Amino acid sequence: SNIIAIVISMGAIFLVVVLLIVLICIWRDRAGQGAQKSSGTQSGPLQSLSQFLPCSSSPSLPGPPSLFIIGNMKELAHDHLPIHFTNLARRYGNIYQLKCGNTTMVILNSSEVIKEALVKKWSDFAGRPISYTAGVVSAERRTISLGDYNEEWRAHHRLVHSALQRCFHQSLHDVIERQALHLRKILMDYEANAVDLSEDFTVAASNVITSLAFGKEYDKSSPELQQLHSCLNEIVALWGSSWISALDFFPILRKFPNPVFHRLLKEVAKRDEIIKQHLKNYKAQDKKNGDTITGALLQGLEKYNNTDEGVLLTDTHVHMATVDLLIGGTETNASMMNWIVAFLLHRPEVQTRVYEELCTVLEGRYPKYSDRHRLPILCSLIDEVLRLRPAAPLALPHRAIRDSSIAGYFIPKDTVIIPNLFGAHHDPAVWTDPYSFRPERFLEGGGGSTRALIPFGAGARLCLGEAVAKMELFLLTAYLLRDFQFVLPEGKSSPPDLRGVASVVLKIKSYEVIARPRPVTSP
Numbered sequence: 116s117n118i119i120a121i122v123i124s125m126g127a128i129f130l131v132v133v134l135l136i137v138l139i140c141i142w143r144d145r146a147g148q149g150a151q152k153s154s155g156t157q158s159g160p161l162q163s164l165s166q167f168l169p170c171s172s173s174p175s176l177p178g179p180p181s182l183f184i185i186g187n188m189k190e191l192a193h194d195h196l197p198i199h200f201t202n203l204a205r206r207y208g209n210i211y212q213l214k215c216g217n218t219t220m221v222i223l224n225s226s227e228v229i230k231e232a233l234v235k236k237w238s239d240f241a242g243r244p245i246s247y248t249a250g251v252v253s254a255e256r257r258t259i260s261l262g263d264y265n266e267e268w269r270a271h272h273r274l275v276h277s278a279l280q281r282c283f284h285q286s287l288h289d290v291i292e293r294q295a296l297h298l299r300k301i302l303m304d305y306e307a308n309a310v311d312l313s314e315d316f317t318v319a320a321s322n323v324i325t326s327l328a329f330g331k332e333y334d335k336s337s338p339e340l341q342q343l344h345s346c347l348n349e350i351v352a353l354w355g356s357s358w359i360s361a362l363d364f365f366p367i368l369r370k371f372p373n374p375v376f377h378r379l380l381k382e383v384a385k386r387d388e389i390i391k392q393h394l395k396n397y398k399a400q401d402k403k404n405g406d407t408i409t410g411a412l413l414q415g416l417e418k419y420n421n422t423d424e425g426v427l428l429t430d431t432h433v434h435m436a437t438v439d440l441l442i443g444g445t446e447t448n449a450s451m452m453n454w455i456v457a458f459l460l461h462r463p464e465v466q467t468r469v470y471e472e473l474c475t476v477l478e479g480r481y482p483k484y485s486d487r488h489r490l491p492i493l494c495s496l497i498d499e500v501l502r503l504r505p506a507a508p509l510a511l512p513h514r515a516i517r518d519s520s521i522a523g524y525f526i527p528k529d530t531v532i533i534p535n536l537f538g539a540h541h542d543p544a545v546w547t548d549p550y551s552f553r554p555e556r557f558l559e560g561g562g563g564s565t566r567a568l569i570p571f572g573a574g575a576r577l578c579l580g581e582a583v584a585k586m587e588l589f590l591l592t593a594y595l596l597r598d599f600q601f602v603l604p605e606g607k608s609s610p611p612d613l614r615g616v617a618s619v620v621l622k623i624k625s626y627e628v629i630a631r632p633r634p635v636t637s638p
Protein backbone atom coordinates (compact mmCIF):
# COMPACT_ATOMS: atom_id res chain seq x y z
CA SER A 116 0.00 0.00 0.00
CA ASN A 117 3.04 2.24 0.63
CA ILE A 118 4.11 1.77 -2.98
CA ILE A 119 0.60 2.63 -4.24
CA ALA A 120 0.59 5.80 -2.10
CA ILE A 121 4.02 6.85 -3.50
CA VAL A 122 2.86 6.25 -7.11
CA ILE A 123 -0.33 8.25 -6.52
CA SER A 124 1.55 11.18 -4.94
CA MET A 125 4.17 11.14 -7.77
CA GLY A 126 1.30 11.17 -10.29
CA ALA A 127 -0.34 14.07 -8.47
CA ILE A 128 2.93 16.05 -8.40
CA PHE A 129 3.39 15.34 -12.13
CA LEU A 130 -0.13 16.62 -12.91
CA VAL A 131 0.43 19.79 -10.85
CA VAL A 132 3.71 20.48 -12.71
CA VAL A 133 2.00 19.95 -16.11
CA LEU A 134 -0.86 22.23 -15.05
CA LEU A 135 1.65 24.87 -13.93
CA ILE A 136 3.44 24.72 -17.26
CA VAL A 137 0.15 25.06 -19.19
CA LEU A 138 -0.81 28.07 -17.04
CA ILE A 139 2.57 29.68 -17.66
CA CYS A 140 2.19 29.10 -21.43
CA ILE A 141 -1.21 30.81 -21.42
CA TRP A 142 0.12 33.64 -19.31
CA ARG A 143 3.13 34.12 -21.62
CA ASP A 144 0.99 34.03 -24.76
CA ARG A 145 -1.27 36.74 -23.38
CA ALA A 146 1.23 38.91 -21.57
CA GLY A 147 4.31 38.24 -23.66
CA GLN A 148 3.81 40.62 -26.53
CA GLY A 149 2.59 43.57 -24.49
CA ALA A 150 5.44 43.22 -22.01
CA GLN A 151 7.99 42.94 -24.82
CA LYS A 152 6.82 46.17 -26.38
CA SER A 153 7.63 48.19 -23.34
CA SER A 154 10.62 46.42 -21.82
CA GLY A 155 12.35 44.73 -24.73
CA THR A 156 13.08 41.35 -23.15
CA GLN A 157 11.67 39.33 -20.32
CA SER A 158 13.58 38.55 -17.22
CA GLY A 159 13.28 36.58 -14.02
CA PRO A 160 12.49 32.95 -13.23
CA LEU A 161 9.63 32.67 -15.72
CA GLN A 162 11.98 33.37 -18.59
CA SER A 163 14.43 30.71 -17.42
CA LEU A 164 11.61 28.21 -17.04
CA SER A 165 10.17 29.11 -20.45
CA GLN A 166 13.41 28.05 -22.16
CA PHE A 167 12.59 24.45 -21.29
CA LEU A 168 9.08 24.65 -22.68
CA PRO A 169 8.26 23.18 -26.08
CA CYS A 170 8.69 25.66 -28.93
CA SER A 171 4.99 25.92 -29.70
CA SER A 172 4.53 27.56 -26.31
CA SER A 173 6.92 30.42 -27.11
CA PRO A 174 5.28 33.77 -27.72
CA SER A 175 5.51 34.91 -31.31
CA LEU A 176 8.15 37.51 -31.98
CA PRO A 177 6.96 41.10 -32.10
CA GLY A 178 7.62 43.26 -35.15
CA PRO A 179 6.08 45.75 -37.56
CA PRO A 180 3.03 44.49 -39.49
CA SER A 181 4.09 42.45 -42.50
CA LEU A 182 2.43 43.23 -45.86
CA PHE A 183 1.24 40.69 -48.42
CA ILE A 184 4.15 39.48 -50.64
CA ILE A 185 6.59 42.29 -49.77
CA GLY A 186 6.54 41.53 -46.04
CA ASN A 187 8.68 44.15 -44.25
CA MET A 188 10.85 45.09 -47.25
CA LYS A 189 9.79 48.71 -46.63
CA GLU A 190 11.76 48.73 -43.36
CA LEU A 191 14.94 47.71 -45.21
CA ALA A 192 14.68 50.60 -47.65
CA HIS A 193 15.51 53.13 -44.91
CA ASP A 194 18.64 55.17 -45.69
CA HIS A 195 20.26 54.63 -42.23
CA LEU A 196 19.36 51.10 -41.12
CA PRO A 197 21.24 51.13 -37.77
CA ILE A 198 19.29 54.23 -36.64
CA HIS A 199 16.03 52.87 -38.05
CA PHE A 200 16.45 49.45 -36.38
CA THR A 201 17.31 51.20 -33.10
CA ASN A 202 14.14 53.32 -33.35
CA LEU A 203 12.06 50.20 -34.07
CA ALA A 204 13.55 48.63 -30.93
CA ARG A 205 12.06 51.42 -28.83
CA ARG A 206 8.63 50.36 -30.21
CA TYR A 207 8.92 46.57 -30.45
CA GLY A 208 11.58 45.71 -27.87
CA ASN A 209 15.20 44.58 -28.02
CA ILE A 210 14.33 41.56 -30.14
CA TYR A 211 11.88 41.72 -33.04
CA GLN A 212 11.38 40.19 -36.45
CA LEU A 213 11.15 41.41 -40.04
CA LYS A 214 9.93 39.26 -42.93
CA CYS A 215 11.39 39.48 -46.45
CA GLY A 216 10.31 37.02 -49.11
CA ASN A 217 10.49 33.68 -47.32
CA THR A 218 13.31 34.86 -45.04
CA THR A 219 12.69 35.79 -41.42
CA MET A 220 15.19 38.20 -39.92
CA VAL A 221 15.51 38.67 -36.20
CA ILE A 222 17.06 41.96 -35.10
CA LEU A 223 18.91 41.98 -31.76
CA ASN A 224 19.30 45.40 -30.18
CA SER A 225 20.90 45.04 -26.75
CA SER A 226 24.26 43.62 -25.69
CA GLU A 227 22.39 41.19 -23.42
CA VAL A 228 20.40 39.51 -26.24
CA ILE A 229 23.34 39.74 -28.66
CA LYS A 230 25.59 37.95 -26.17
CA GLU A 231 22.92 35.34 -25.43
CA ALA A 232 22.87 34.46 -29.14
CA LEU A 233 26.52 34.90 -30.12
CA VAL A 234 28.31 33.82 -26.93
CA LYS A 235 26.04 31.66 -24.75
CA LYS A 236 24.42 29.87 -27.71
CA TRP A 237 27.26 30.48 -30.15
CA SER A 238 27.06 27.03 -31.74
CA ASP A 239 23.39 27.62 -32.65
CA PHE A 240 24.02 30.99 -34.32
CA ALA A 241 27.53 30.79 -35.83
CA GLY A 242 26.25 30.24 -39.38
CA ARG A 243 26.07 32.77 -42.21
CA PRO A 244 23.05 33.10 -44.50
CA ILE A 245 23.57 30.98 -47.59
CA SER A 246 22.72 33.51 -50.26
CA TYR A 247 23.23 33.36 -53.99
CA THR A 248 25.03 36.73 -54.20
CA ALA A 249 27.31 35.96 -51.23
CA GLY A 250 28.43 32.87 -53.16
CA VAL A 251 29.23 35.01 -56.19
CA VAL A 252 31.50 37.47 -54.32
CA SER A 253 33.21 34.86 -52.13
CA ALA A 254 34.19 32.03 -54.49
CA GLU A 255 31.25 30.00 -53.20
CA ARG A 256 31.72 31.07 -49.58
CA ARG A 257 35.44 30.36 -49.32
CA THR A 258 36.02 33.59 -47.40
CA ILE A 259 36.14 33.67 -43.61
CA SER A 260 33.56 36.46 -43.44
CA LEU A 261 30.87 34.88 -45.64
CA GLY A 262 31.66 31.18 -45.14
CA ASP A 263 29.09 29.11 -43.30
CA TYR A 264 30.14 27.46 -40.03
CA ASN A 265 31.37 23.99 -40.97
CA GLU A 266 34.54 21.89 -40.90
CA GLU A 267 36.09 23.63 -43.92
CA TRP A 268 35.44 27.07 -42.40
CA ARG A 269 36.95 26.03 -39.05
CA ALA A 270 40.13 24.76 -40.75
CA HIS A 271 40.33 27.97 -42.84
CA HIS A 272 39.72 30.16 -39.77
CA ARG A 273 42.45 28.36 -37.78
CA LEU A 274 44.89 28.83 -40.67
CA VAL A 275 44.25 32.59 -41.00
CA HIS A 276 44.06 33.16 -37.25
CA SER A 277 47.47 31.58 -36.64
CA ALA A 278 49.02 33.48 -39.60
CA LEU A 279 47.70 36.74 -38.11
CA GLN A 280 48.95 35.80 -34.64
CA ARG A 281 52.42 35.21 -36.06
CA CYS A 282 52.47 38.61 -37.77
CA PHE A 283 51.02 40.25 -34.67
CA HIS A 284 54.03 39.13 -32.63
CA GLN A 285 56.70 39.51 -35.32
CA SER A 286 55.96 42.62 -37.32
CA LEU A 287 52.65 44.39 -36.69
CA HIS A 288 53.94 47.04 -34.26
CA ASP A 289 56.74 48.09 -36.65
CA VAL A 290 54.39 48.11 -39.65
CA ILE A 291 51.87 50.38 -37.90
CA GLU A 292 54.59 52.68 -36.48
CA ARG A 293 55.92 53.16 -39.99
CA GLN A 294 52.47 54.08 -41.28
CA ALA A 295 51.90 56.44 -38.34
CA LEU A 296 55.18 58.27 -39.08
CA HIS A 297 54.32 58.40 -42.78
CA LEU A 298 50.89 59.85 -41.98
CA ARG A 299 52.59 62.41 -39.73
CA LYS A 300 54.81 63.49 -42.62
CA ILE A 301 51.82 63.84 -44.97
CA LEU A 302 50.01 66.03 -42.43
CA MET A 303 53.14 68.17 -41.93
CA ASP A 304 53.31 68.64 -45.71
CA TYR A 305 49.74 70.03 -45.72
CA GLU A 306 51.18 72.99 -43.74
CA ALA A 307 48.01 73.62 -41.74
CA ASN A 308 45.80 73.95 -44.80
CA ALA A 309 42.20 72.72 -44.64
CA VAL A 310 42.03 69.20 -46.12
CA ASP A 311 39.83 66.12 -46.22
CA LEU A 312 41.93 63.38 -44.57
CA SER A 313 39.75 60.40 -45.47
CA GLU A 314 41.91 59.20 -48.36
CA ASP A 315 45.09 59.47 -46.28
CA PHE A 316 43.49 57.38 -43.54
CA THR A 317 42.38 54.81 -46.12
CA VAL A 318 45.90 54.56 -47.59
CA ALA A 319 47.45 54.19 -44.11
CA ALA A 320 44.99 51.41 -43.14
CA SER A 321 45.38 49.69 -46.48
CA ASN A 322 49.19 49.90 -46.26
CA VAL A 323 49.09 48.14 -42.90
CA ILE A 324 47.26 45.23 -44.54
CA THR A 325 49.28 45.14 -47.79
CA SER A 326 52.55 45.33 -45.78
CA LEU A 327 51.36 42.43 -43.65
CA ALA A 328 49.98 40.51 -46.61
CA PHE A 329 52.57 41.07 -49.35
CA GLY A 330 55.32 43.15 -47.72
CA LYS A 331 54.25 46.06 -49.99
CA GLU A 332 53.32 49.69 -49.32
CA TYR A 333 51.76 52.13 -51.78
CA ASP A 334 51.72 55.83 -52.33
CA LYS A 335 48.34 57.59 -52.50
CA SER A 336 48.84 58.27 -56.21
CA SER A 337 49.86 54.70 -57.10
CA PRO A 338 47.61 53.40 -59.95
CA GLU A 339 47.89 49.87 -58.52
CA LEU A 340 46.50 51.02 -55.17
CA GLN A 341 43.76 53.10 -56.81
CA GLN A 342 42.67 50.13 -58.88
CA LEU A 343 42.60 47.84 -55.85
CA HIS A 344 40.58 50.32 -53.75
CA SER A 345 38.17 51.21 -56.49
CA CYS A 346 37.25 47.59 -57.14
CA LEU A 347 36.99 46.60 -53.44
CA ASN A 348 34.82 49.65 -52.68
CA GLU A 349 32.69 49.01 -55.73
CA ILE A 350 32.12 45.38 -54.71
CA VAL A 351 31.04 46.36 -51.18
CA ALA A 352 28.78 49.16 -52.49
CA LEU A 353 27.19 47.08 -55.27
CA TRP A 354 26.68 44.07 -53.05
CA GLY A 355 24.83 46.27 -50.53
CA SER A 356 22.50 47.66 -53.23
CA SER A 357 18.86 46.60 -53.38
CA TRP A 358 19.30 45.51 -57.04
CA ILE A 359 21.57 42.79 -55.78
CA SER A 360 19.78 41.79 -52.54
CA ALA A 361 16.55 41.45 -54.55
CA LEU A 362 18.24 38.49 -56.30
CA ASP A 363 18.51 36.72 -52.95
CA PHE A 364 14.96 37.40 -51.81
CA PHE A 365 13.27 36.77 -55.19
CA PRO A 366 15.22 34.10 -57.14
CA ILE A 367 12.98 34.53 -60.21
CA LEU A 368 14.74 37.88 -60.85
CA ARG A 369 17.99 36.00 -61.66
CA LYS A 370 16.43 35.03 -64.98
CA PHE A 371 16.25 38.68 -66.14
CA PRO A 372 19.13 40.91 -67.30
CA ASN A 373 20.53 42.98 -64.43
CA PRO A 374 23.23 45.55 -65.32
CA VAL A 375 24.16 46.13 -61.65
CA PHE A 376 24.81 42.42 -61.16
CA HIS A 377 26.84 42.38 -64.36
CA ARG A 378 29.03 45.19 -62.99
CA LEU A 379 29.46 43.29 -59.75
CA LEU A 380 30.72 40.22 -61.64
CA LYS A 381 33.21 42.39 -63.55
CA GLU A 382 34.59 43.95 -60.36
CA VAL A 383 34.92 40.54 -58.69
CA ALA A 384 36.91 39.30 -61.69
CA LYS A 385 39.16 42.40 -61.50
CA ARG A 386 39.74 41.88 -57.77
CA ASP A 387 40.66 38.26 -58.30
CA GLU A 388 43.11 39.13 -61.05
CA ILE A 389 44.93 41.63 -58.78
CA ILE A 390 45.22 39.21 -55.85
CA LYS A 391 46.24 36.34 -58.15
CA GLN A 392 49.07 38.46 -59.50
CA HIS A 393 50.29 39.27 -55.98
CA LEU A 394 50.31 35.61 -54.98
CA LYS A 395 52.13 34.70 -58.19
CA ASN A 396 54.77 37.40 -57.56
CA TYR A 397 55.18 36.20 -54.00
CA LYS A 398 55.73 32.60 -55.08
CA ALA A 399 58.22 33.70 -57.76
CA GLN A 400 60.43 35.52 -55.21
CA ASP A 401 63.77 33.88 -54.40
CA LYS A 402 63.69 34.91 -50.78
CA LYS A 403 60.29 34.09 -49.38
CA ASN A 404 59.31 36.34 -46.49
CA GLY A 405 57.80 34.21 -43.71
CA ASP A 406 56.96 37.42 -41.81
CA THR A 407 54.17 38.25 -44.23
CA ILE A 408 50.69 36.81 -43.87
CA THR A 409 50.94 35.32 -47.36
CA GLY A 410 54.15 33.52 -46.31
CA ALA A 411 52.60 32.33 -43.06
CA LEU A 412 49.41 31.23 -44.85
CA LEU A 413 51.24 29.27 -47.53
CA GLN A 414 53.50 27.60 -44.96
CA GLY A 415 50.48 26.84 -42.77
CA LEU A 416 48.61 25.45 -45.77
CA GLU A 417 51.40 23.05 -46.63
CA LYS A 418 51.71 21.92 -43.02
CA TYR A 419 47.96 21.51 -42.67
CA ASN A 420 47.55 19.52 -45.87
CA ASN A 421 50.35 17.19 -44.75
CA THR A 422 48.33 16.24 -41.70
CA ASP A 423 45.43 13.91 -42.12
CA GLU A 424 42.71 16.40 -41.19
CA GLY A 425 39.96 15.43 -43.59
CA VAL A 426 39.32 18.82 -45.29
CA LEU A 427 41.65 19.97 -48.02
CA LEU A 428 42.58 23.65 -48.04
CA THR A 429 43.80 25.10 -51.34
CA ASP A 430 45.38 28.24 -52.80
CA THR A 431 41.82 29.57 -53.20
CA HIS A 432 41.57 29.69 -49.39
CA VAL A 433 44.79 31.76 -49.23
CA HIS A 434 43.49 33.99 -52.03
CA MET A 435 40.12 34.56 -50.35
CA ALA A 436 41.73 35.13 -46.92
CA THR A 437 43.67 38.00 -48.52
CA VAL A 438 40.38 39.42 -49.82
CA ASP A 439 38.93 39.14 -46.29
CA LEU A 440 41.82 41.02 -44.71
CA LEU A 441 41.86 43.75 -47.36
CA ILE A 442 38.11 44.36 -47.19
CA GLY A 443 37.82 43.83 -43.42
CA GLY A 444 40.89 45.87 -42.53
CA THR A 445 40.81 48.96 -44.73
CA GLU A 446 37.56 50.95 -44.67
CA THR A 447 36.75 49.93 -41.08
CA ASN A 448 39.90 51.40 -39.54
CA ALA A 449 40.06 54.36 -41.93
CA SER A 450 36.49 55.22 -41.09
CA MET A 451 37.17 55.01 -37.32
CA MET A 452 40.09 57.47 -37.69
CA ASN A 453 37.78 59.88 -39.52
CA TRP A 454 35.18 59.62 -36.77
CA ILE A 455 37.77 60.17 -34.01
CA VAL A 456 38.94 63.46 -35.55
CA ALA A 457 35.33 64.56 -36.21
CA PHE A 458 34.22 63.93 -32.61
CA LEU A 459 37.26 65.83 -31.32
CA LEU A 460 36.16 68.85 -33.36
CA HIS A 461 32.89 68.73 -31.43
CA ARG A 462 34.63 68.75 -28.06
CA PRO A 463 38.08 70.35 -28.39
CA GLU A 464 38.68 70.16 -24.63
CA VAL A 465 38.88 66.33 -24.93
CA GLN A 466 41.71 66.75 -27.42
CA THR A 467 43.56 69.02 -24.96
CA ARG A 468 43.19 66.44 -22.20
CA VAL A 469 44.53 63.62 -24.39
CA TYR A 470 47.46 65.82 -25.47
CA GLU A 471 48.34 66.69 -21.88
CA GLU A 472 48.20 63.02 -20.93
CA LEU A 473 50.50 62.08 -23.83
CA CYS A 474 53.00 64.82 -22.83
CA THR A 475 53.03 63.80 -19.17
CA VAL A 476 53.25 60.05 -19.66
CA LEU A 477 55.53 59.84 -22.69
CA GLU A 478 57.85 62.75 -21.80
CA GLY A 479 58.41 63.55 -25.48
CA ARG A 480 58.90 60.07 -26.96
CA TYR A 481 56.48 58.31 -29.31
CA PRO A 482 54.09 55.80 -27.76
CA LYS A 483 54.30 52.01 -27.82
CA TYR A 484 51.20 49.81 -27.65
CA SER A 485 52.34 48.68 -24.20
CA ASP A 486 51.83 52.30 -23.00
CA ARG A 487 48.06 51.94 -23.36
CA HIS A 488 47.54 51.04 -19.69
CA ARG A 489 49.14 54.35 -18.72
CA LEU A 490 47.05 56.39 -21.17
CA PRO A 491 43.44 55.97 -19.92
CA ILE A 492 42.16 59.25 -21.39
CA LEU A 493 43.33 58.30 -24.89
CA CYS A 494 41.81 54.81 -24.50
CA SER A 495 38.52 56.26 -23.27
CA LEU A 496 38.37 58.46 -26.39
CA ILE A 497 38.82 55.44 -28.69
CA ASP A 498 36.26 53.36 -26.75
CA GLU A 499 33.68 56.14 -26.84
CA VAL A 500 34.02 56.59 -30.60
CA LEU A 501 33.79 52.80 -31.11
CA ARG A 502 30.62 52.90 -29.02
CA LEU A 503 28.95 55.77 -30.87
CA ARG A 504 30.02 54.84 -34.40
CA PRO A 505 31.01 51.14 -34.55
CA ALA A 506 32.56 50.66 -38.02
CA ALA A 507 30.33 47.66 -38.81
CA PRO A 508 27.11 48.83 -37.08
CA LEU A 509 25.03 45.76 -37.97
CA ALA A 510 28.01 43.35 -37.79
CA LEU A 511 27.52 40.69 -40.47
CA PRO A 512 24.33 38.64 -40.62
CA HIS A 513 24.33 35.31 -38.76
CA ARG A 514 22.18 32.23 -39.45
CA ALA A 515 20.57 29.85 -36.99
CA ILE A 516 22.20 26.48 -37.70
CA ARG A 517 19.46 24.65 -35.77
CA ASP A 518 16.21 25.40 -33.92
CA SER A 519 17.02 27.45 -30.83
CA SER A 520 15.72 30.33 -28.74
CA ILE A 521 16.70 33.87 -27.78
CA ALA A 522 15.20 35.72 -24.82
CA GLY A 523 12.57 33.00 -24.54
CA TYR A 524 11.43 33.27 -28.17
CA PHE A 525 11.60 30.23 -30.41
CA ILE A 526 14.02 30.81 -33.32
CA PRO A 527 13.69 28.23 -36.11
CA LYS A 528 16.66 26.90 -38.09
CA ASP A 529 17.77 29.20 -40.95
CA THR A 530 16.45 32.39 -39.36
CA VAL A 531 18.77 35.29 -40.20
CA ILE A 532 20.07 37.07 -37.09
CA ILE A 533 21.15 40.73 -37.31
CA PRO A 534 23.18 41.92 -34.30
CA ASN A 535 22.45 45.66 -34.17
CA LEU A 536 25.69 46.75 -32.46
CA PHE A 537 24.78 50.41 -33.00
CA GLY A 538 21.49 49.81 -31.14
CA ALA A 539 23.24 47.95 -28.30
CA HIS A 540 25.65 50.88 -27.92
CA HIS A 541 22.72 53.33 -27.63
CA ASP A 542 20.63 51.24 -25.25
CA PRO A 543 19.31 53.67 -22.60
CA ALA A 544 19.07 50.81 -20.08
CA VAL A 545 22.87 50.44 -20.18
CA TRP A 546 24.28 53.84 -21.15
CA THR A 547 23.46 57.11 -19.42
CA ASP A 548 22.81 59.80 -22.00
CA PRO A 549 23.55 57.26 -24.80
CA TYR A 550 23.69 59.72 -27.72
CA SER A 551 26.22 62.08 -26.10
CA PHE A 552 29.94 61.95 -26.81
CA ARG A 553 31.35 61.54 -23.28
CA PRO A 554 34.67 59.62 -23.23
CA GLU A 555 34.88 60.25 -19.49
CA ARG A 556 32.16 57.57 -19.00
CA PHE A 557 34.95 55.00 -19.54
CA LEU A 558 37.26 56.51 -16.93
CA GLU A 559 37.25 55.24 -13.37
CA GLY A 560 33.93 56.04 -11.71
CA GLY A 561 32.41 57.25 -15.01
CA GLY A 562 29.79 54.49 -15.07
CA GLY A 563 30.53 53.22 -18.61
CA SER A 564 30.81 49.47 -18.94
CA THR A 565 33.35 48.08 -21.42
CA ARG A 566 31.54 44.73 -21.01
CA ALA A 567 28.59 46.14 -22.94
CA LEU A 568 30.91 47.52 -25.65
CA ILE A 569 30.87 45.07 -28.57
CA PRO A 570 32.11 46.89 -31.73
CA PHE A 571 33.89 43.74 -32.94
CA GLY A 572 30.93 41.40 -32.39
CA ALA A 573 31.31 38.41 -30.08
CA GLY A 574 31.65 34.64 -29.97
CA ALA A 575 32.74 32.29 -32.74
CA ARG A 576 32.41 34.96 -35.48
CA LEU A 577 34.21 37.70 -33.52
CA CYS A 578 36.11 40.06 -35.88
CA LEU A 579 39.26 38.26 -36.96
CA GLY A 580 41.20 41.54 -37.08
CA GLU A 581 40.23 42.84 -33.62
CA ALA A 582 43.81 42.79 -32.29
CA VAL A 583 45.16 44.46 -35.46
CA ALA A 584 42.43 47.11 -35.36
CA LYS A 585 42.95 47.94 -31.69
CA MET A 586 46.70 48.37 -32.05
CA GLU A 587 46.29 50.42 -35.21
CA LEU A 588 43.65 52.76 -33.76
CA PHE A 589 45.71 53.26 -30.62
CA LEU A 590 49.05 54.00 -32.34
CA LEU A 591 47.69 56.17 -35.18
CA THR A 592 45.57 58.25 -32.79
CA ALA A 593 48.40 58.61 -30.27
CA TYR A 594 50.96 59.65 -32.91
CA LEU A 595 48.62 62.20 -34.49
CA LEU A 596 47.36 63.75 -31.25
CA ARG A 597 50.91 64.01 -29.93
CA ASP A 598 52.04 66.07 -32.93
CA PHE A 599 48.92 67.90 -34.16
CA GLN A 600 46.00 69.88 -32.95
CA PHE A 601 42.92 69.30 -35.13
CA VAL A 602 40.86 72.45 -35.63
CA LEU A 603 37.99 73.60 -37.83
CA PRO A 604 38.94 75.51 -40.99
CA GLU A 605 38.77 79.28 -40.58
CA GLY A 606 35.32 80.72 -41.17
CA LYS A 607 33.67 77.35 -40.57
CA SER A 608 31.59 77.60 -37.46
CA SER A 609 29.90 74.21 -37.35
CA PRO A 610 31.80 70.94 -36.79
CA PRO A 611 31.18 67.93 -39.10
CA ASP A 612 27.78 66.28 -39.34
CA LEU A 613 27.90 63.16 -37.14
CA ARG A 614 24.92 61.21 -38.53
CA GLY A 615 27.00 59.28 -41.02
CA VAL A 616 26.18 57.23 -44.10
CA ALA A 617 25.42 53.61 -43.30
CA SER A 618 26.26 50.72 -45.56
CA VAL A 619 28.18 47.63 -44.40
CA VAL A 620 30.60 50.21 -42.95
CA LEU A 621 29.32 53.32 -41.15
CA LYS A 622 31.17 56.27 -42.68
CA ILE A 623 31.15 59.98 -41.98
CA LYS A 624 30.27 62.43 -44.76
CA SER A 625 33.46 64.05 -46.04
CA TYR A 626 34.65 67.11 -44.12
CA GLU A 627 37.73 69.33 -44.03
CA VAL A 628 39.99 69.89 -41.07
CA ILE A 629 43.25 71.68 -40.26
CA ALA A 630 46.03 69.63 -38.67
CA ARG A 631 48.04 72.31 -36.87
CA PRO A 632 51.52 71.07 -35.82
CA ARG A 633 52.14 71.19 -32.06
CA PRO A 634 55.35 72.77 -30.75
CA VAL A 635 58.24 70.30 -31.10
CA THR A 636 58.75 68.16 -28.01
CA SER A 637 62.04 66.42 -27.59
CA PRO A 638 62.46 63.22 -25.57
Ligand code: HEM
Pocket residue numbers: 259260261439440441443444445447448451505506507509510511512534536570571572573575576577578579580581583584
Ligand atom coordinates in the same frame (compact mmCIF):
# COMPACT_ATOMS: atom_id res chain seq x y z
C1 HEM B 1 37.79 49.21 -36.00
C2 HEM B 1 37.94 48.29 -36.90
C3 HEM B 1 37.04 47.08 -37.05
C4 HEM B 1 35.78 46.86 -36.58
C5 HEM B 1 34.92 47.78 -35.73
C6 HEM B 1 35.38 45.53 -37.03
C7 HEM B 1 34.18 44.93 -36.73
C8 HEM B 1 33.80 43.68 -37.21
C9 HEM B 1 32.52 43.08 -36.97
C10 HEM B 1 31.39 43.71 -36.14
C11 HEM B 1 32.50 41.87 -37.58
C12 HEM B 1 31.33 40.90 -37.66
C13 HEM B 1 31.25 40.02 -36.47
C14 HEM B 1 30.04 39.11 -36.58
O1 HEM B 1 29.79 38.54 -37.62
O2 HEM B 1 29.32 38.98 -35.58
C15 HEM B 1 33.78 41.70 -38.21
C16 HEM B 1 34.14 40.57 -38.91
C17 HEM B 1 35.37 40.43 -39.52
N1 HEM B 1 36.42 41.32 -39.50
FE1 HEM B 1 36.46 43.09 -38.57
N2 HEM B 1 36.41 44.99 -37.76
C18 HEM B 1 37.45 45.89 -37.79
C19 HEM B 1 38.68 45.72 -38.36
C20 HEM B 1 39.10 44.57 -38.99
C21 HEM B 1 40.44 44.34 -39.47
C22 HEM B 1 41.63 45.30 -39.29
C23 HEM B 1 40.44 43.11 -40.09
C24 HEM B 1 41.57 42.37 -40.74
C25 HEM B 1 42.83 42.52 -40.47
C26 HEM B 1 39.09 42.57 -39.97
C27 HEM B 1 38.69 41.34 -40.47
C28 HEM B 1 37.44 40.78 -40.23
C29 HEM B 1 37.06 39.46 -40.72
C30 HEM B 1 37.89 38.51 -41.58
C31 HEM B 1 35.75 39.23 -40.27
C32 HEM B 1 34.89 38.00 -40.48
C33 HEM B 1 34.94 37.11 -39.24
C34 HEM B 1 34.03 35.88 -39.36
O3 HEM B 1 33.17 35.83 -40.21
O4 HEM B 1 34.21 34.95 -38.55
N3 HEM B 1 38.31 43.48 -39.30
N4 HEM B 1 34.56 42.82 -37.96
